[in-house]
Amino acid sequence: MQYDDLVPRFLTYIKVETRSDEESTTVPSTQSQVDFLKTLAAELNQIGLTDVHVSAPSGYVFATLPSNLDRQVPTIGFISHVDTADFNGQDIHPQIVENYDGHSVIPLDPAGKYVLDPKVFPNLLNYAGQTLITTDGSTLLGSDDKSGVAEIMTAMAYLTAHPEVKHGTIKVGLGPDEEIGTGADHFDVQDFGADFAYTVDGGPLGQLEYETFNAADGRVHITGTNVHPGSAKDTMVNANQLAIDFHNALPEHDRPEKTARREGFFHLYKMSGDVDTADLSYIIRDHDRQQFEDRKRLFAGIADRLNAKYGDQTVQVTLKDQYYNMREIIEKDMSVVELAKKAMTELGIKPDIAPVRGGTDGSKISFLGLPTPNIFAGGENMHGRFEFVSEQTMAKATDVILKMIQLNAEQA
Numbered sequence: 161m162q163y164d165d166l167v168p169r170f171l172t173y174i175k176v177e178t179r180s181d182e183e184s185t186t187v188p189s190t191q192s193q194v195d196f197l198k199t200l201a202a203e204l205n206q207i208g209l210t211d212v213h214v215s216a217p218s219g220y221v222f223a224t225l226p227s228n229l230d231r232q233v234p235t236i237g238f239i240s241h242v243d244t245a246d247f248n249g250q251d252i253h254p255q256i257v258e259n260y261d262g263h264s265v266i267p268l269d270p271a272g273k274y275v276l277d278p279k280v281f282p283n284l285l286n287y288a289g290q291t292l293i294t295t296d297g298s299t300l301l302g303s304d305d306k307s308g309v310a311e312i313m314t315a316m317a318y319l320t321a322h323p324e325v326k327h328g329t330i331k332v333g334l335g336p337d338e339e340i341g342t343g344a345d346h347f348d349v350q351d352f353g354a355d356f357a358y359t360v361d362g363g364p365l366g367q368l369e370y371e372t373f374n375a376a377d378g379r380v381h382i383t384g385t386n387v388h389p390g391s392a393k394d395t396m397v398n399a400n401q402l403a404i405d406f407h408n409a410l411p412e413h414d415r416p417e418k419t420a421r422r423e424g425f426f427h428l429y430k431m432s433g434d435v436d437t438a439d440l441s442y443i444i445r446d447h448d449r450q451q452f453e454d455r456k457r458l459f460a461g462i463a464d465r466l467n468a469k470y471g472d473q474t475v476q477v478t479l480k481d482q483y484y485n486m487r488e489i490i491e492k493d494m495s496v497v498e499l500a501k502k503a504m505t506e507l508g509i510k511p512d513i514a515p516v517r518g519g520t521d522g523s524k525i526s527f528l529g530l531p532t533p534n535i536f537a538g539g540e541n542m543h544g545r546f547e548f549v550s551e552q553t554m555a556k557a558t559d560v561i562l563k564m565i566q567l568n569a570e571q572a
């Protein structure tokens with residue numbers, strides 16, 4: 161369908177700076193998100209949703225579209241995030257490329273330093289004849305996930321403007337801090353009140369995700385014994401050397417740059433050290449829960465072996481689970497995935513199902529008791545200046561939201 165209010169809504173949203181901040185100790189992490197969520201709450205009220213409120217302590221804005229059926233059907237929730245990634249999000253000047261020919265290079269900045277070139281980004285080939293919204297090369301676009309916000313909002317506006325369309329109770333959740341991985345930590349499933357939900361936060365047309373990594377953070381702190389190198393024999397314990405030994409004891413192939421699909425990894429993302437002390441920071445990832453547990457055991461076991469040689473507490477390991485593969489939850493009742501598949505298929509969209517090599521807000525929310533797969537919102541090349549989104553894909557995501565609501569209402 162064509163929605164006249166969809167693109168204007170999106171363009172209004174992306175012009176508001178709402179970057180999250182990993183260093184912040186507040187929830188939400190930035191005031192700009194709090195302010196933007198307030199304007200979205202006002203818009204939800206104005207559209208005609210009820211019980212619009214900020215859910216403490218998460219900072220999410222929750223709203224309800226009451227059922228217009230005379231019988232009970234499951235309550236569906238739609239969730240997206242308002243923060244943008246760790247890239248300049250100030251003064252976003254979107255460019256609109258109408259009827260893209262599907263092969264030309266699209267200049268972004270006036271000087272032509274940054275371009276969208278199909279040779280570099282072959283995904284552009286999928287967009288012949290469509291209207292693309294790009295950046296001007298100096299910022300990200302914010303399609304992740306203001307596309308999702310605009311699509312959910314537009315679907316709700318459609319339903320309140322068309323009371324003849326039958327639907328059950330719909331819940332909307334717009335929240336902060338997805339990009340820094342903390343937004344869903346405080347999500348109040350009880351307050352939200354849905355039976356199942358979808359994050360509208362995926363990429364290209366058809367994307368449907370219900371499998372994510374299991375994830376842990378692993379820290380290694382090494383304490384050495386620093387003596388003069390000239391008289392170090394059998395005395396010095398060089399923390400730097402032990403850090404190298406630790407890393408080399410991990411499986412050589414299991415790194416992000418050498419793995420794909422369902423292969424897990426250890427990723428050394430930060431290191432510092434001198435002879436006295438050294439610190440290594442890793443993320444540990446695996447889709448399979450058993451292999452994930454094995455990876456953590458292996459990680460801790462390396463420290464044990466080094467400690468047996470150099471003394472207790474020489475190598476200290478701290479492991480912290482971050483999120484789990486939502487498949488564990490979703491698999492118990494696949495109807496939430498089936499509904500999305502059916503909606504897409506009926507709309508002529510081929511569902512594109514693949515395991516996410518990462519997590520989604522839904523990974524955490526699913527484990528809090530609300531099954532929440534992820535569907536496409538349309539963004540491409542997210543988190544940087546090459547981000548773009550197609551108007552037609554955004555409209556299709558809105559179609560999918562409405563179709564799922566309709567199919568759910570028709571359930572006996």
Ligand SMILES: [Zn+2]
Pocket residue numbers: 241304305338361
């Ligand atoms: Zn996102």
